[in-house]
Amino acid sequence: MRDFATAAAPGKINVAFQVGPLREDGYHDVASLYLALDLQELVTAYPAEAGTAYAEMSEASTIILEPDEVPTGEDNLAVKAARLLCEYTGHEGGVRLSIAKHVPVAGGMGGGSADAAAALVACDALWGLGLSRGELMRLGARLGADVPFSMTGGAAVGLGVGDELSPLLHVEPSHWVLIPASYGLSTPRVYGVLDELRASASRGEAEGIGIDPELVTALRDGDPETVAPHLRNDLQAAAVHLAPELEQVFEAAKHAGALASLVSGSGPTVAVLARDGREAKRIATQLSDELEVRAIPAQGPSQGARLLR
């Protein structure tokens, strides 16, 4: 048996995100243009006493974590992933999962989902289970709507709850600045506020959802000016409703030279589109000073969950 196994998995942004009406199972049908970023979570799986599974935050984390901000017991998504793998295969080994966090927590960038995806890959290797990618993807879908995309990475259209993925091939790199907030937003709460806002609006039924083919072409061509007008997130109004201070972040991003910006997923992290990598670094420095945050330059697409050693 291996002494340990390390896997990486990416955080994401939704370059476009449309939300349909609330379904009976409490979820919403969505149309998402997912982009995996080079902000990667690293999960190392070490053997532990049989039947136990727990997480610890690694000192290598670049995200500043408040004590108890991320649960380390059964509520941790990586621990849930290890448990699910045991349940599915009948394996009885124990595991300690050391997580190096590089994706803002509760920021709408799928950090917990990336931990789950990386944990599936790392535990599969540690325990020599030899599951197929398809099996790991299906297990991932049971852990959260964003987990399958963190397994595939790259760029993809996600339908259903976000888990029915059609990968986009040949997408040129695009450059972004992520502006994390000092607080998190709960994903179910943000969806709930969207439902409330829609119920109280005089507009009728939600329109049909889908991804504009022009956006796909613009991403393939690597033309940020053409990508910019297509940035759209139906959850943004709900995130801003819960955190009105986000308006200042949009304003600052505009002044700093953003081509466009939007709330990432359920927020509150804001993703800013830059002309190129140099611009992204410049904007990140400027916004870090102005907003007193640690703005992070990043680029996508980036690889999905994979074993490092």
Ligand SMILES: C[C@](O)(CO)[C@H](O)COP(=O)(O)OP(=O)(O)OC[C@H]1O[C@@H](n2ccc(N)nc2=O)[C@H](O)[C@@H]1O
């Ligand atoms: C906001 C996004 O990050 C955009 O990619 C995702 O839609 C959320 O993905 P996630 O965090 O993996 O979501 P899950 O952990 O599966 O679901 C958390 C909660 O979000 C809401 N939820 C999630 C996905 C979806 N398509 N419709 C929903 O209404 C549900 O209330 C659900 O109980």
Ligand SMILES: Nc1ncnc2c1ncn2[C@@H]1O[C@H](COP(=O)(O)OP(=O)(O)OP(=O)(O)O)[C@@H](O)[C@H]1O
């Ligand atoms: N491994 C984990 N890393 C981070 N948060 C976790 C993890 N496991 C469980 N959680 C819990 O999940 C909550 C949301 O975490 P996460 O960072 O995944 O949010 P998010 O990026 O907004 O998710 P998404 O974009 O998928 O909706 C956290 O507040 C934390 O309590």
